[in-house]
Amino acid sequence: MHQPLLPWALWLWAGLSLTACSIQTPPSGDAAAxxxxxxxxxxxxxxxxxxxxxxxxxxxxxxxxxxxxxxxxxxxxxxxxxxxxxxxxxxxxxxxxxxxxxxxxxxxxxxxxxxxxxxxxxxxxxxxxxxxxxxxxxxxxxxxxxxxxxxxxxxxELRSILREAVNLVHDNLEESDVEQWIYRINRLDTLGLEEESNQLENMLMMLTIGDPELQTEFLQALENSERP
Missing domain, CATH: 2.60.40 (Immunoglobulin-like)
Structure with a gap:
């Protein structure tokens, strides 16, 4: 007649079974790929x-x-x-x-x-x-x-444009008057240099921001000018 396993025996048997399942043989080989x-x-x-x-x-x-x-x-x-x-x-x-x-x-x-x-x-x-x-x-x-x-x-053609445009872009703005500013902006447009023309206009807006009267004069002259 078989006797039932005691509770501690059941736990021991289960633990041995789990341990046996978790042990794996390490792969063979001398080096990794x-x-x-x-x-x-x-x-x-x-x-x-x-x-x-x-x-x-x-x-x-x-x-x-x-x-x-x-x-x-x-x-x-x-x-x-x-x-x-x-x-x-x-x-x-x-x-x-x-x-x-x-x-x-x-x-x-x-x-x-x-x-x-x-x-x-x-x-x-x-x-x-x-x-x-x-x-x-x-x-x-x-x-x-x-x-x-x-x-x-x-x-x-580009050499001719560069010779003229370099002064239009880089000459001192503070030594020029509003009429000369407008000429420089429009002339750059005429030469096909729209990017430089817009940059010069924005620069003059910043330059006159501390002088509302001068800025108003500049904006009115710009509005009245005939840009290409």
Whole structure:
């Protein structure tokens, strides 16, 4: 006749059963799988658009970094199981770009998207001799042998615009009167430089904010002028 198990015996049997179920044999193998990446090529590319002759002071330029890796995958026994090439077209983000013009070197920088927004009417270029300016050179450098260059020609029409516009944009405003302000705003519009015209107008609004009478005179003259 079998006797029923005592409560403590039941608990002991259950504990042994659970322990046995939780124990697993560790996997065999000498090492975990791994991946090796070998850099095959590293280049930079400057994309200034299809038209390489500048007819406007503005040009958006894209700079990209191109990386080609050979990727090798190994199994746990360190045997090659796969080999492939991995190609990346990355933006050259927040990186320096050198611009050479008229024998002078300028340091520019791309934004977080790898874009360089060139403006030949920005303040750093006002000392250039636009009459003789024929070409500008852009240089991106990631290392001694990793260099990209791009030349942009400056059209005759643009040289003429730059020679006149640089004074319209940068001459001292406080030494001019309202009539001259209006002329400069309208003339920039006539030259096709709407961005600079609007910036000058906004700058004059800020300049006259402390003189309501002068600001009213400026606004009335602006309203009465015939803008293109």
């Amino acid at each position: 791994r991946v090796e990446r070998e850099l095959i090529s590293h280049t930079l590319r400057i994309d200034a658009g299809e038209q390489l002759v500048l007819t406007s002071p503005h040009r958006t330029i894209r700079v990209t970094e191109q990386l080609l890796h050979q990727v090798t995958e190994f199994d746990a026994k360190d045997q090659v199981v796969n080999r492939l090439e991995s190609y990346q077209a990355l933006p050259w983000a927040s990186q320096p770009i050198n611009l050479i013009a008229d024998g002078k070197r300028f340091s520019l920088q791309t934004d977080h998207d790898g874009l360089l927004r060139l403006n030949l009417l920005s303040e750093q270029f006002i000392e250039l001799d636009f009459q003789s300016l024929r070409v500008i050179q852009l240089i991106a450098r990631a290392g001694p042998s990793i260099v990209a260059e791009q030349n942009l020609l400056v059209s005759r």
